[in-house]
Amino acid sequence: MKIIRTKEGMREWSRSCRAQGKTIGFVPTMGYLHQGHLSLVEEAARAADEVVISIYVNPTQFAPGEDLEVYPRSEEEDLRKAQEKGATVGFCPSSLYSEGYQTNVIVEELIKPLCGVSRPTHFIGVATVVTKLFNIVRPDTAIFGKKDYQQLAIIKRVVEDLDQGVTIVGMPIVREADGLAMSSRNAYLTEAERAQAVALSQVLDLVRRATKNGERASHVLRDMALTHFKKFPLLQPEYVEIRDRETFELVTEVHDRCFIALAAKLGTTRLIDNSELD
Amino acid sequence: MKIIRTKEGMREWSRSCRAQGKTIGFVPTMGYLHQGHLSLVEEAARAADEVVISIYVNPTQFAPGEDLEVYPRSEEEDLRKAQEKGATVGFCPSSLYSEGYQTNVIVEELIKPLCGVSRPTHFIGVATVVTKLFNIVRPDTAIFGKKDYQQLAIIKRVVEDLDQGVTIVGMPIVREADGLAMSSRNAYLTEAERAQAVALSQVLDLVRRATKNGERASHVLRDMALTHFKKFPLLQPEYVEIRDRETFELVTEVHDRCFIALAAKLGTTRLIDNSELD
8 A cells, every 4th residue: 555645746646547547536534444434445446446545634624622633543553444445545644735725615505504503614624625635636436425414415516516527426324333323533422422322323213214104294303303312311412404415405394305414412522413314 | 629518528638638648738718819818828839738728708707787798709710819829629618507506716815805896706706617627628737817917816826725736827918009908808998998098008107117216105106006097087997006916915115026906997898907016
């Protein structure tokens, strides 16, 4: 596995790779890899000749007071795990922003609801750094997890709106045995919080089952979720919303192109989860 | 000369061009070409193996009430002239924006002063369409005129901040015999307005001469400009400003990295001009 630490080195590798007619699959991450990330690497290896994984904790997607300084890191182990799953290049830049940096990629509507309410600058940082990474790595295909459902929709929109020419693939959420969606931030949970974190996936199961049994009214499904959350005293719900998968508009009646998304805090740790509804 | 009218066609040509190891020079225009544009094509032909000129009147860089509907067009003649100067591909898309389009490239600071005051959305449209065109054409080098000095600075900033990997070249302003900077919008001027349009380049000459003779105070140079403009009753100055070429900050004392920029209306036609000051 080749480790590249500069933009110039990454560009050069990409250019020579394309000159040989090889395709590039790309998995952008902030490191501290779990099985969810590794499933993206495996998919990239199926989709392309070469697989680049980037490990970069992007400062512009954290707001002041968020967890930038304490975000967990394990680069050496990350690279080893990624290589096992088929990554051929690890791109680990020390910084991506030059002096006087002042340009952002802004998706006007999709960044506003859900996580955009409590993190109003987060998706601007994400869209911008992904655009930068795409311009440096020049992949044919890039793989993202559906756990960050809003992020995935935003990136698809940016690729289409700015004609970036990258195929975006979204992969299913990978879960722990009890249903908790894998996340690097799960490492922040105390034992007691970890036990109650199961509430998020339980709520998704409840709502999915209720819709299968014919319940269509969003407000009923939402109340059901909030009632279940009340059984978990350490958990503070932030939002529970059912929206259209394409437009992200709120729906009053569930139809077959919806998803339910939720966010909750356990102590100082913010967790998100979601499920498409059919 | 090859004429391409779709994004897909342009992408395909670019891909096969790069696969042959050829470099691509690019001149993005809104058509109605004059000698200024053609000097950019000539430079692109010097810089690269293939030369793409795009002709696209970009709606997002016009505000409501501006001249989008009447912007002059002469595609056939444009393509003939561009070919004579070395263009090998004319990219003339009918539209570049897809349904649901909502992503913009925003340069936070550089878009605010000068033309940004009266045209607050203009440079967002420019930065976004140039980003789209770069992603479709994938040039090695792109050539812009220094007449749109603020635009050139913004595009350089976008390329650096988003790691677009395109070399940006700025070419000198091309002028009519009496000094008027060439512009497609000069076609809007009545005979009487055209006679008074010479005021802009005269003011630049005056200020350049004064600085050469030792005058450094911006407010003195600015007063000199505004006094000269008063001799032209059809002309309404919009701004006369001396700023730093890199940071675009206003300067009180002229130094050797400044420029003077001006905008004025003659009837309904808005003209701009500028000069670097040494």
